[in-house]
Amino acid sequence: MHRDRATRLQPPRRAPTRPLLLALAGAFLATTALRADELQGRVVEVGGGEVCVMLDSDLVPTPGDRAVVYYQREGSGKRAVVGEGRVARVEGCIVVVTMDNPASAVQVGHQVEIAANPQEPGSLEDSRPDAARVSSNEVSAIGTLKTLSTSQEQFKMSAMVDQDSDGTGEYGFFQELAGTIPCRSSEMLADPNFISSILGVTAAKNDGIAQRRGYYFVVYLPGPEGAVRETSPLAAMDDPAFADAAERHWIAYAWPIRFDRTGRRTFAVNDSGEVVGSLHATRPYSGLEQIPPADAALDRAVEGNVQNLEAGFARTKENSGDQGEWVPQ
8 A cells, every 4th residue: 555655656757858869869970970980081102011191181090990092983983992901000191001902003192081980180199119110210211311312403403493594493392392383483393293292292281391201301492581491382482592592502301200209310411412310319309399490400610601501511519500419321
């Protein structure tokens, strides 16, 4: 009797209201959509069983996410899959994908779709330095600078940039050398390009800072009031005095995307063709926040405008622009 009365006095259970059901369903769908997100991009470099991808989104995938490389068939618009792989790592604005079949016919320009659990840029932390990768990245950075030295001379001889119209060409920026944008003064595209396209497309994305295999790269050219760093878009530089100096001098630096993770040493090359390197262990150059200044490796003890690249590399740390010890590589 009492039990029946207690049961009768309990308030009835209410079914979930419609707004609550809609909210729960929305949260579920949002979570599902996030986990099934498909990031799109394109291949900008291929080598050694790895594919470097530039994404269309600012979000980045997680290592291990599945990637499909494909192209659209002409006429039908259907997708032709070239190969599959997994995200190995994220380096700055580049996603590195390891292919399941390294011999697959992946080419620069192919499209990439990554089934990802996207993250905000910089949210993926990996505190474990890989000594082998660091060493490999440093060797690659030196090689890129040596190639750049040769490419700069070829670019100058082509006179694709001749802002004072004196028949003598000037040195160029990454975006010009790679054929990413028209060259200053001539408005011509470098075709074929003088350097790898990855340096041009990453420079265009990173406000003039190029990127390749764990390293950032920057080019400085002389300007009317001192050296000018490459930017995106390129700054207007039509002063004849600048043009004369740009026929003689330039300098480029390479430094780690993440110090101690993607590299340790910083490197430089200039119009002499010599490559030098320095280990700034206490105040390292790293990422887009610590960029080497134009005169970092230059000798302040010589006559001339060091700020405008009128100097060679310093042979002692006391004379270098950043007080670092720069040694030939």
